[in-house]
Amino acid sequence: MQGLEDLYREIILDHYKNPRNSGTLEVPPAHQADGYNPLCGDEISIYVNYDGERITDIKNSGQGCSISRSSASLMTNAVKGKTIAEARETIKTFKRLLLLDEEGEKSEPVEIDLRKLGELAALQGVSKFPARIKCATLAWNTFTQIVDELDLQIDGAND
Amino acid sequence: MQGLEDLYREIILDHYKNPRNSGTLEVPPAHQADGYNPLCGDEISIYVNYDGERITDIKNSGQGCSISRSSASLMTNAVKGKTIAEARETIKTFKRLLLLDEEGEKSEPVEIDLRKLGELAALQGVSKFPARIKCATLAWNTFTQIVDELDLQIDGAND
Amino acid sequence: MTEVLIDNHIDVAKVRSDFPIFANNPGLHYLDSGASSQRPSMVLEAMENYYRFHHANVHRGVYRLAEEATELYESARERIGRFIGATHPGRETIFSKNSTEALNLVANSLGRGFLRQGDKVVITKMEHHANIVPWQMLAQYIGIQVEFIDVDDEGELIIDDLERIVDGAKVVSLTLTSNVLGTVTPFTGIAQVAKAAGAIVVGDASQFVPHRQIDVKSIGADLIAFTGHKMFGPTGIGVLWGRSELLDQMPPFLGGGDMISDVRLDGFVANELPYKFEAGTPPIAEAIGLGAAVDYMNSIGMDAIESHDREISRLAYEKVKGAFGDEIKIFGPSDPSKRSGCLSFELEGVHPHDVAQVLDQNLVNVRAGHHCAKPLMRHLGVAATARASFHIYNDEADVDALVDALKETRNFFI
Amino acid sequence: MTEVLIDNHIDVAKVRSDFPIFANNPGLHYLDSGASSQRPSMVLEAMENYYRFHHANVHRGVYRLAEEATELYESARERIGRFIGATHPGRETIFSKNSTEALNLVANSLGRGFLRQGDKVVITKMEHHANIVPWQMLAQYIGIQVEFIDVDDEGELIIDDLERIVDGAKVVSLTLTSNVLGTVTPFTGIAQVAKAAGAIVVGDASQFVPHRQIDVKSIGADLIAFTGHKMFGPTGIGVLWGRSELLDQMPPFLGGGDMISDVRLDGFVANELPYKFEAGTPPIAEAIGLGAAVDYMNSIGMDAIESHDREISRLAYEKVKGAFGDEIKIFGPSDPSKRSGCLSFELEGVHPHDVAQVLDQNLVNVRAGHHCAKPLMRHLGVAATARASFHIYNDEADVDALVDALKETRNFFI
Numbered sequence A, B: 001m002q003g004l005e006d007l008y009r010e011i012i013l014d015h016y017k018n019p020r021n022s023g024t025l026e027v028p029p030a031h032q033a034d035g036y037n038p039l040c041g042d043e044i045s046i047y048v049n050y051d052g053e054r055i056t057d058i059k060n061s062g063q064g065c066s067i068s069r070s071s072a073s074l075m076t077n078a079v080k081g082k083t084i085a086e087a088r089e090t091i092k093t094f095k096r097l098l099l100l101d102e103e104g105e106k107s108e109p110v111e112i113d114l115r116k117l118g119e120l121a122a123l124q125g126v127s128k129f130p131a132r133i134k135c136a137t138l139a140w141n142t143f144t145q146i147v148d149e150l151d152l153q154i155d156g157a158n159d
Numbered sequence C, D: 001m002t003e004v005l006i007d008n009h010i011d012v013a014k015v016r017s018d019f020p021i022f023a024n025n026p027g028l029h030y031l032d033s034g035a036s037s038q039r040p041s042m043v044l045e046a047m048e049n050y051y052r053f054h055h056a057n058v059h060r061g062v063y064r065l066a067e068e069a070t071e072l073y074e075s076a077r078e079r080i081g082r083f084i085g086a087t088h089p090g091r092e093t094i095f096s097k098n099s100t101e102a103l104n105l106v107a108n109s110l111g112r113g114f115l116r117q118g119d120k121v122v123i124t125k126m127e128h129h130a131n132i133v134p135w136q137m138l139a140q141y142i143g144i145q146v147e148f149i150d151v152d153d154e155g156e157l158i159i160d161d162l163e164r165i166v167d168g169a170k171v172v173s174l175t176l177t178s179n180v181l182g183t184v185t186p187f188t189g190i191a192q193v194a195k196a197a198g199a200i201v202v203g204d205a206s207q208f209v210p211h212r213q214i215d216v217k218s219i220g221a222d223l224i225a226f227t228g229h230k231m232f233g234p235t236g237i238g239v240l241w242g243r244s245e246l247l248d249q250m251p252p253f254l255g256g257g258d259m260i261s262d263v264r265l266d267g268f269v270a271n272e273l274p275y276k277f278e279a280g281t282p283p284i285a286e287a288i289g290l291g292a293a294v295d296y297m298n299s300i301g302m303d304a305i306e307s308h309d310r311e312i313s314r315l316a317y318e319k320v321k322g323a324f325g326d327e328i329k330i331f332g333p334s335d336p337s338k339r340s341g342c343l344s345f346e347l348e349g350v351h352p353h354d355v356a357q358v359l360d361q362n363l364v365n366v367r368a369g370h371h372c373a374k375p376l377m378r379h380l381g382v383a384a385t386a387r388a389s390f391h392i393y394n395d396e397a398d399v400d401a402l403v404d405a406l407k408e409t410r411n412f413f414i
């Protein structure tokens, strides 16, 4: 069995107790997506302002456990200011960190440069707690919905 | 385990090979009821002519195993010429012989006078073969439908 | 460590020795029987014995193995039917795969045979999803109206106004014990009023049957559902009991083998009870296992089981409340004598998921989540609770372990 | 007594030693695997191990036991899905209680989401009731039209005119192997024509999967049902496989816990695959047992299992036909190489029920009846047949015992 410290790193507890980017944005102009974790009842809403090039602002609100809330906080920090392509790259790296493939299924470990990840690296321990993976991915999957939506709009605009 | 002779008594094989009262009667005036054994696909039709007092004629037709066909043959022999009350008495005795209560559920043995039963007694061995009880009772349960119907008519007529 | 639960009713140490999971997981404090109980070895042995000596498909075989299998299967039905007080155990006891399927059977069959657009079905806000979603599906497909009996701050149903609520209802369906609050509902009283209003009364006894003697004849229900795995039986089996007069009128639900008496190209004729509602090869080994579970419960005694349930529910409430006071919110009746089976709570400042995680490190197993009762959760104003739930193998040592682990949790997060 | 089946594929003696039923019933000639197979001890041990060491309810628990149970359950799903060649084993493999429920799920879900009054559904005259009655219920409730592909004297489907038959059909649902005739249907060919006509194609693989390798990706089906207890698994479990694109569009069938992602007072949101179709506590131990059964089949090798099936089907046909000639009527293909799994027959002048009874006295277990295929029986002009069915633990000695016992039957009755 894994120790609690593997799961509840300092950074996680800090983001849990002092959440970043919490709140809502006005929709529209902001894009909103909602996510549920049917297993535990956790709920999240993600709001994104996008200027056609970058994610200029991002907020989240919801209810959840320390893992799910801190993951949302870490995620919003990680993608704020990024382009869609960069955000997708971050999502991909995060999934690898949790030993998930792009579909979110369990996969073999892939080498990742933890230093490049910054604070996100704190979520690595979650991979050892299968029941908590869904907590950590909730915010990310919800954010992915918005990214997909923005991609569609961009495609549409280019048509 | 029980020997085959317990089940397939001479009388049973005789009634199977030389069925009595087989055929149909014209409906109306005859009363008809059909029965299925959903477990094995056996089918039976019973036809009864009733003169207001007695069962003046009874016939049966259908498909079935030696137990089901011989039981039909024995049953028609046993109730032909009887009043409704007498026929009910015979049905009751037959059920007891197979260790069934009036609902057709398994019950404790009750003393019965085998000599009074005549040929019907040959069906006693069936009680030791649970899977075959439904074969033996098919004709009887189908006949009971007609008896019930006649009883209703009598009640109706007396109103 | 702590004094042992004074309980003359049940010899918990002996009971624990009947359940192999405890010998195989030393130190385990299993407090999740509300989700699924453990199995005594007699239940496992009954199923093993069946598979190793007697297995064949039931009902249609003329040979000895098939007769033995049928006899074991039907005898389990009889014993389970008698255990709940059925008038005709052999006809009224229908095997399903779990409570959920039993309740879906009820909703679908009534939906096909009895309910029309606009008809009112009354349930409660404390129902498990198994007794909500099937009715919502009927609302979607045939347009029935689902109405909810409300819940007060004590976790009790608000029934002052019951006549009005059930007025005109075609069906009233409710739980006998809440799987979240531990509330035992005044089922019989509600059933009387509902019947007087002409409704069919359905009871979800999933959490009741494992702890309390039920007598289906006298509680006023027309239909009762429960589930094997919460009462020491295997997974893969549930039971629907119904009054045979009603079951006889209800159209079948699943179609296939065994539930028919004839099939032609242009239609089928349904079989008699109970087979009409058992399509396909039934859960044979599972029924035999549940029969053994019921024998086991009888051998312990339903009186003793109920007394134990009352005592440990009270003890858990008092010890946890005593240790944490206002730092903890316990859902459900504050009168511990009204509680059965479980203790749902919220430790201030710590999410239930995190509570369960830290408890697990201390080998204390509790469930965290919405417990398949999201409408109730929203009513309580929470997304999730932590829930400790009990059975006859739990004692005061388990409660103490819970309290100790909760203290550690608090220290970790706050 | 007789020469032993020359079969390089399977060491039958070794296989029999894996199945406790044979040691516990000396002399048994079990020829009813078409109704239900026996279980090897590895399957029983997998379930025992689960109950004794790891049981808890799946999916919702944060603690170790619940994680272990979930891992065992989901790993069984993965292995079963891979065994049938699913592209997404973890999403497309849905557990039901048996084939029958899987087919009812299909009919009901399509009935809710895809079919309207007057829509045509094509099945065949050789279907098991499980693939007839659910459609007849839809005919009753929403007014679909059920049409039947006919069967010829060789027990084969008449498909000369297939384009016309499936023209405009919304669903074409048929068996891969007849449980009465032993016919292996030209499923893939039919599926192609049906797909070209725009139909959803459903396969009942209940009798196919136990004997033949299936690759759901390549056979042209959208949905495939099969059942655990015929393939060495426990009772109480079946499988529905479906293309995930289709399953994603299909509305849920049973409502309750696990199949939702949210429930509010006024409605619910369905969960993702596969949970959307798994309401309530699933058959956890049964899935684990079926996972072990699939491992067992892999360890024997599906090639060897198929070769054995072909060989024993041929041998039984030839020996029985050889011994009784015109005194026996064997149903299904007269080309033994076209047969799989079973031999249905009528011994002239003796009712199948009586045949089975005398055979049982000789410890030869066969089934007698309509085999849940009454429309086919009427087509064959019989009320019942006797059916001997085979699996990997049967060999030539079983066939010889069948022939000897049939001789005794004839002498007794004629």
Ligand SMILES: Cc1ncc(COP(=O)(O)O)c(C=O)c1O
Pocket (backbone or CB within 6 Å): C257, C279, C280, C281, C282, D034, D035, D098, D099, D100, D101, D128, D130, D131, D175, D177, D178, D179, D204, D206, D207, D227, D228, D229, D238, D372
């Ligand atoms: C072809 C076929 N389909 C469906 C079934 C139904 O299987 P189950 O009774 O396990 O649901 C059977 C088994 O009897 C079968 O042989």
Ligand SMILES: Cc1ncc(COP(=O)(O)O)c(C=O)c1O
Pocket (backbone or CB within 6 Å): C034, C035, C098, C099, C100, C101, C128, C130, C131, C175, C177, C178, C179, C204, C206, C207, C227, C228, C229, C238, C372, D257, D279, D280, D281, D282
């Ligand atoms: C009150 C109640 N009803 C229904 C159910 C559903 O039981 P199952 O999952 O066995 O169908 C449960 C169990 O979670 C329950 O607690």
